[in-house]
Amino acid sequence: MLYINDLTKKYGSYTAVNHLTLHIPEGDLFGFVGPNGAGKTTTIRIVCGLMRANAGSVQIGNISAAVGSRKMKRLIGYVPDFFGVYDNLKVKEYMDMYGSMYGMSSRDIAKLSDDLLELVNLSDKKEVYVDTLSRGMKQRLCVARALLHNPRLLILDEPSSGLDPRARVEMKELLKNLHAMGKTIVISSHILSELSEMCTSIGIMNRGQLVTAGRIEDIMKKISGGRRIHLRVLSDMEPALRLLREQAQVRVESVRENEVIILFDGEETRLAGLLGMLLQNQVLVTDFHREEGSLESLFMQLTGGVAE
């Protein structure tokens, strides 16, 4: 669906996006993660045609940004991290204006606008002035506006920033619904817990480069928590610790009363062998499990920074 090839953007000597290559398949809900200044917004702005890249290309479906930016604009719905509303303009008129900007007929705008306002729970606010809406409502209106021309790709730049918890939940539900409808969605966000609940795949950017990208489960398994094993024993801890320390692939990380956490570098069969060896040596193991990696820990591990 979205192909970004070797994209580079420089501001003077500062490289905001450095040879970024990314493919987002159709129907995916893709989370774009990275610390401030990682290059997420720059990438999104280039994809939306709001900025020119120094090198590389962007393609949506079979349309390249370089040759058909107007055609490409029809394929993209963009929700920025600001609301961009007018005083003295009603919700219905706001939708009408953007529909006209996409060359839609008044009849189509009226019909689609009604459906979309219902989808975002704003159908009772049609005659209300946009600037009187709450932040959450404005953000939902922005999503409805971005969907008006029925784009194939919806791009949201930090859609939950500045929203209260209730509005965040509503936004999350809305995005889940849109994903279920088959829309391809790209979300840039700092709220990692939300992304891990919603997204089917993620891409982590740091200092303009894509550190990793793929399905969340695969990345977790590959990189983070998979190495850390929690082991609980019923009997004395000493024999268990002695046996573990004898293993070259094991490093004991911490020891508590009846629990030990180890870092294991090895394949699954060797891990099973480790458990078997403990049991053979009469260590009464009551719990032996791999630690689930969180997106936060993954993010910190990959970016070397602090998760927000």
Place this chain on the structure above:
Amino acid sequence: MKIRWNPIVKKDLQVTARSMRISWGLFAYEAALALAFLLVLAIIQEEADSWYSDNFYSYLVVLFPVLAVVQVCIVTLIVPIITASAISGEKERQTFDLMLTTCMTPFSIVFGKVMSAVINILLFVAASTPVMALSFVVGGMRWSYLFYFLLAILLQAVFSGSIGIFASSLCRKSIVAVLLSFSIYGGFYVLTALPPLISMIFGMGRNMGESALFLLLNPVVFFEEFFMLLMTGETMFNGTISKGDAGIVTYMLSHYNLWIYVSAGCMLLVSFLFMLMAAWKVNPLHSGTGVRKKK
């Protein structure tokens, strides 16, 4: 066939119509015209005492050009203010990026902004009809003059509006854009008048060549020609330049009474160029980096 409104024009008119600014603007416009009317009437009345009584009514015909010039001056001041804050205002409201992500071309955005300013001005001019009509009561004028005046003021609105939109495309802050548009506008007055002036001063009455052609782009000269043509039929360039005074092009324009039409055409062309440059400047794929500050 259904007329398709430029969405920018429609939105701007909707938003403007609901704001108090338009009401206050109309009030100020009418008040300025009424004051100008009363002032001119008072001056004529005062001067009438020293004239023969039958001259009083004949002098009242100056009411039309005076009111018209006042309107031209107000339009010249208002339109750049409206258009200079058009794009920078959208940038300040953070709505400009959203416009650029739609299927509207940068030129249609720029054109829509200028047109909405021109339509606003038309509203002002239409509202001034009752005051202008007073000058017709005293006679000596034709109703067609009002139509010509409308065309001329439209031209002036497009010309100054396009300068304003160009300034707006260069600046992030509206106030800077307004100042820049007045500077560009002032530059037009001065720079287009300089070549013929230099030619006249240093030529010592000799042939001034084609230097007068720069005046085709001077709004002051255009309106001087326009009003003189309407009021007296004799203007600075209307059949008054002989072959020895100027170059062949200037002479031809004067001889065939084409000056005012060519001047109007040139002003429209320059307006179009300013709009094209503004569209080029606001197009994120052409201009600079388009870096937006994060909140």
